Amino acid sequence: MLDIKMLREEQQTLILALKNRGAAFDLTPIIAADAERRELLSAIETKRAARNGASEKVGRLMREVGRTKQAGGSAAALEAEVVALKEQSGALGADIAQLEDRLRPIHEEINHMWLMVPNIPHESTPIGADETDNPTVRTWGEPTEFDFEPKAHWDIGTDLKIFDLERAAKIARARFALYMGAGARLERALINFMLDTHTGDHGYMEVFPPVLVNEASMTGTGQLPKFAEDLFKCADDDLWLIPTAEVPVTNIHREEIIPGDRLPIKYAAYTPCFRREAGAHGRETRGLIRQHQFNKVELVKFVDPAGSYDELETLTNDAETILQKLELPYRVISLCTGDLGFSAAKTYDLEVWMPSYGSYKEISSCSNFEDFQARRANIRYRPTGGKPQFVHTLNGSGLAIGRTFAAILENCQQADGSVVIPEVLRDFMRADKIG
RNA sequence: GGAGAAGUGGCCGAGUCGGUUGAAGGCGCUCGCCUGCUAAGCGAGUAAGGGGGUUAAGCCCUCUUCGAGGGUUCGAAUCCCUCCUUCUCCGCCA
Numbered sequence: 001m002l003d004i005k006m007l008r009e010e011q012q013t014l015i016l017a018l019k020n021r022g023a024a025f026d027l028t029p030i031i032a033a034d035a036e037r038r039e040l041l042s043a044i045e046t047k048r049a050a051r052n053g054a055s056e057k058v059g060r061l062m063r064e065v066g067r068t069k070q071a072g073g074s075a076a077a078l079e080a081e082v083v084a085l086k087e088q089s090g091a092l093g094a095d096i097a098q099l100e101d102r103l104r105p106i107h108e109e110i111n112h113m114w115l116m117v118p119n120i121p122h123e124s125t126p127i128g129a130d131e132t133d134n135p136t137v138r139t140w141g142e143p144t145e146f147d148f149e150p151k152a153h154w155d156i157g158t159d160l161k162i163f164d165l166e167r168a169a170k171i172a173r174a175r176f177a178l179y180m181g182a183g184a185r186l187e188r189a190l191i192n193f194m195l196d197t198h199t200g201d202h203g204y205m206e207v208f209p210p211v212l213v214n215e216a217s218m219t220g221t222g223q224l225p226k227f228a229e230d231l232f233k234c235a236d237d238d239l240w241l242i243p244t245a246e247v248p249v250t251n252i253h254r255e256e257i258i259p260g261d262r263l264p265i266k267y268a269a270y271t272p273c274f275r276r277e278a279g280a281h282g283r284e285t286r287g288l289i290r291q292h293q294f295n296k297v298e299l300v301k302f303v304d305p306a307g308s309y310d311e312l313e314t315l316t317n318d319a320e321t322i323l324q325k326l327e328l329p330y331r332v333i334s335l336c337t338g339d340l341g342f343s344a345a346k347t348y349d350l351e352v353w354m355p356s357y358g359s360y361k362e363i364s365s366c367s368n369f370e371d372f373q374a375r376r377a378n379i380r381y382r383p384t385g386g387k388p389q390f391v392h393t394l395n396g397s398g399l400a401i402g403r404t405f406a407a408i409l410e411n412c413q414q415a416d417g418s419v420v421i422p423e424v425l426r427d428f429m430r431a432d433k434i435g
Numbered sequence: 436g437g438a439g440a441a442g443u444g445g446c447c448g449a450g451u452c453g454g455u456u457g458a459a460g461g462c463g464c465u466c467g468c469c470u471g472c473u474a475a476g477c478g479a480g481u482a483a484g485g486g487g488g489u490u491a492a493g494c495c496c497u498c499u500u501c502g503a504g505g506g507u508u509c510g511a512a513u514c515c516c517u518c519c520u521u522c523u524c525c526g527c528c529a
Contacts, residue, residue, distance in 0.1 A: 038486070038487095041485080041486060041498085042486065042487070042497095044498080045485095045486065045487090045497060045498045045499095046497085046498095048497085048498060048499090049496095049497060049498075051509075051510085052497095052498090052510085054509070054510090055454080055508095055509050055510040056454075056455065056510080058454075058509055058510070059454030059455075059509095059510070060454080060455075062454065063454075082509090085509070086508095086509040086510090087509080088509080089509040089510080090508095090509055091509095092509085093508090093509070093510095257445085257483085259445090380483095382445095387483095388483075388484095
């Protein structure tokens with residue numbers, strides 16, 4: 001959520017930002033509603049002030065009446081005044097109630113519309129229409145070469161019997177995975193390796209949050225109200241399954257004021273993630289790339305606004321480190337305005353080389369949300385001796401486990417069908433190859 | 436799941452036969468004074484958010500908020516209802 005003041009004070013910036021995003025958004029109704037809201041608010045406040053004054057006076061007179069009677073005097077005049085005042089402030093109360101009835105729907109309407117307005121892209125976010133306009137920032141390693149016909153990861157996995165998608169579909173439904181044997185172990189090794197690296201080398205605190213969250217949390221990070229159809233919901237309990245650890249971890253500090261000297265706060269969390277992938281049918285249906293449930297290690301930062309773009313660079317580097325240590329070729333792209341996520345001001349995607357696709361495939365998304373999430377979730381910090389201000393929040397995958405798993409199978413496969421385990425995982429795996 | 440108790444400002448903690456209590460007192464913190472260091476002492480200040488006015492920074496007016504929402508009333512931290520959370524006891528359970 002943006003500062004509603006932008007609507008009045010920086011309207012041109014807002015209009016340009018929406019245009020760059022390719023978001024057809026008519027601000028006129030919000031602007032009109034906002035003007036009406038402030039007008040009503042002002043009228044209500046004036047009447048409230050009058051009523052408060054009258055009520056306060058009633059209080060004073062009542063005490064005076066008490067004193068007068070106690071002293072044996074007649075308080076008839078005072079009592080008459082009290083009656084008149086009560087009548088007067090009663091009438092004011094009725095006016096206020098009427099105005100409030102008019103204000104309520106307007107307020108809700110503004111709120112509803114405003115929550116649908118996406119973040120303003122940062123000036124360094126390239127302007128473009130869609131993913132074909134995303135520039136490559138840097139490339140690491142070269143696409144893997146094979147002197148045999150490489151297999152896709154779903155065939156490698158099936159042949160090695162390390163995961164079973166058919167039985168997973170029997171247990172749950174399509175697009176769930178059942179990992180077995182060395183596959184289950186590789187999944188766990190990746191989780192441990194990533195968490196150990198981020199907590200040990202990069203200074204993140206490990207957290208393990210709930211994976212079911214309430215509506216306030218989903219709204220705080222921007223999944224609701226706009227993206228409800230992408231989420232699994234436990235309707236009976238009014239809880240939602242998290243699509244990413246970003247949701248519970250960012251909400252750790254919802255409605256809080258963080259002491260300034262505690263920033264930056266850096267969390268690393270492993271969680272399963274759940275996505276309905278509505279509207280994605282037919283795309284990447286084979287293998288582990290697009291699942292309803294997948295594991296992910298997520299990095300989340302709460303930082304001082306002044307340094308948030310430096311923090312985005314280090315966050316991205318922290319995620320890249322994982323790929324480098326696994327010796328998986330990848331590139332970093334900068335999402336252009338037309339491809340940028342709803343809440344983000346700037347995003348780098350890490351894309352790993354996938355031989356079966358013959359291209360790079362997203363494996364991490366690192367974003368700076370500036371104060372967009374912080375304002376929604378009311379996460380602030382107190383600068384030393386200053387007023388509370390919104391923090392900037394950032395997060396990025398560090399990394400998606402299932403896609404890393406797939407990338408290892410495809411990039412590290414051998415002519416004999418086995419898969420060589422990357423050096424850094426061997427202690428975790430207690431093996432140097434599968435098959 | 437059953438029974439009982441409680442939810443007040445950064446923290447602790449007063450405050451119910453409703454009326455200058457946005458909230459005593461203490462701690463903490465900030466500024467100043469004092470003490471040749473330290474500790475102690477003295478004085479002042481110290482919640483957040485919204486709207487409006489004004490300014491060079493400042494400041495001024497006003498509304499809202501005492502777990503959340505609703506109700507009663509001229510007026511509610513104080514009364515009523517619903518919900519949430521925490522604690523104690525019982526039950527159940529990995």
